[in-house]
Amino acid sequence: MTNVYVAGAAVHPFGKHKDMTTTDLGVSAAAMLLAETGVSPESIDAGFVGSVYGGSLVAQRILQRVGVSGQPVFTIENACASGGSAVHLGWQAIAAGTYDAVLVVGVESLSQFGGGTLPLSTADIEIDQGVVMPATYAMRAQRYLYETGATVSDLTNVSVKNRGNGSLNPRAHLRTAVTSAEVDESRPIADPFRLFHCCPNSDGAAAILLCSEDFAKQLGTPAVRMRASVVLSGQFHTSFRDMTWPDITERAVSAAYKMSGIAPTDLDIVELHDAFAVAEFLHAEAIGIAERGTAYRAVANGDFALDGRVAVSPSGGLLSRGHPLGATGVSQIAESYWQLIGEAGPLQVAGAQVALTHTTGGGIFGVDNGACSVHILTAEI
């Protein structure tokens, strides 16, 4: 296996972009990436575009407009892990020596649907009966509070921390910090969640350049090494499932730790899938940066703050940065790239050397059936 590098990143700021199509958003991020890295479109060997609702040939629609025209190009769908899956397939092809340079774009326009909660499809009987994402995570939250003794104010702590981080991030959808009182007074969504315990539906795009060692050296832009890339699906079963244990996350991070030789204690930064406040507890525990049942205390103690033991979602996470499905996984890697090369501006985590990114999506067949992507990046190349 060849080493794989991230040698450039760009994000079209997340938010409500009703005047832009999915293609427009993707073009914006991809064009920025090419301009900033100086990579010529002709030197891109292949393109992987992650999107859920981008429509047929969204990869070609975006890439041909930035001059990547004629190469192998693919649109990859895996629910909220679509962007991470596009990254994974690009990584796999470079690691195998098939390609030297791959352009990955993650993109979504959710404004096109007007509003409402995800998933938008009612193809599943659970969804049709109301078990949408806020309801699913609300049940998980109720159980987590019951099991651990955590309270709603612990959930609120997550929102306050991540909105605080996001207020420093010019690419975030929600760029205002919030107080505990503001979170607790926001409108009820699904008990125990208030609005600010939930991530917004966003529009946005992110792009990264993945490449081989030789390509990175020749290009000369700051590069970080992608030490592990894992995509797994949920394991379907209809028997008892512990709603407080995201086994899909645990399986994916275990594979990534094994692949990289990196341990949870090595991590300086974790960008995880905090679609709802409780998700930070569930996934932090499965990722291994807090003992099971204690992540709420780590947040309360400031362990996950920008200057804490391990910065969790320094970019603001989904709660603040927003969640344009296909874009999320790619933007996590972009944000981590800037951290590891020391160019994260006001978000900078001092001395950040190792980052883990995590997205998980679906859950339509029960909790955590769907897809999960995990990536580990290091400043040391």
Added chain:
Amino acid sequence: MTNVYVAGAAVHPFGKHKDMTTTDLGVSAAAMLLAETGVSPESIDAGFVGSVYGGSLVAQRILQRVGVSGQPVFTIENACASGGSAVHLGWQAIAAGTYDAVLVVGVESLSQFGGGTLPLSTADIEIDQGVVMPATYAMRAQRYLYETGATVSDLTNVSVKNRGNGSLNPRAHLRTAVTSAEVDESRPIADPFRLFHCCPNSDGAAAILLCSEDFAKQLGTPAVRMRASVVLSGQFHTSFRDMTWPDITERAVSAAYKMSGIAPTDLDIVELHDAFAVAEFLHAEAIGIAERGTAYRAVANGDFALDGRVAVSPSGGLLSRGHPLGATGVSQIAESYWQLIGEAGPLQVAGAQVALTHTTGGGIFGVDNGACSVHILTAEI
């Protein structure tokens, strides 16, 4: 690079299956494949599902129902080349040594949309103004007839040949042979096309097992070797484009010939993308099995018949087998697999040793911008 093998295939017969969801269709093909090969779901390393309109997580929806649960699974979209693209990514991962066994499914339900012509989206101004697929191919047909001296009866010859082949194929959507008179009397669609010059919108699914040499040996099912796998996108430009020359096909087959060391004269079977009758001429010429401007004569001479110089679309092609977008590319490989292992029944091309399959889709930005997939298979392993 490791050699890659096709070690099993299954098709849910194409047709109108209004009582089946996309998932149902995919499950049918995947379950048949596992049952016939005896492969356990646990031994599948990854799944790639090609579909245009299958919706979010269609890969997981299908694969978990046949027991492939927990593995890396991806939904791949590339218009009419979605199935071929899913095959390509599976091939790439095995060739690179990443996986030993990959399950590829191509699937589509077009009945869910009621009817109408493709593309179903009106996101492009050309489509909005009426330049749908039949119109695009009709213009290409007019030009081909003008340039070559071919006539409408030459187009009709393609339909008669392919419907004749399909009448022998229990997996084909349209299983009745037609006479020239029946083609010419079918209702007008887009001049010069009558209905029977156009492929039907179909529902269906196909599945193949791709694997490494060791896996194939241990499994012991009949296997054929996948000598080349290529996916390319169209080259976007707004200047003059020759409508009678599908350059995307020519570029993809050239890459496949180079990769495999196989020449057009070596081919015994070609399954090509005859979405409309003229497409057989255009693509046969680009594939190199007829001199430019002469493919219509090759059809008239019987060169492309089941017992001709090279059998073109022995399975019936899109014109007869039907065209459930994501399923088409995978089914071409399934049909070729049966030919090369000598189990194609009444469709069998005597002594078939080398097959080429070809899909091309899109064209929304002008003729032949979109995606093209080409695969070359040999009986010799």
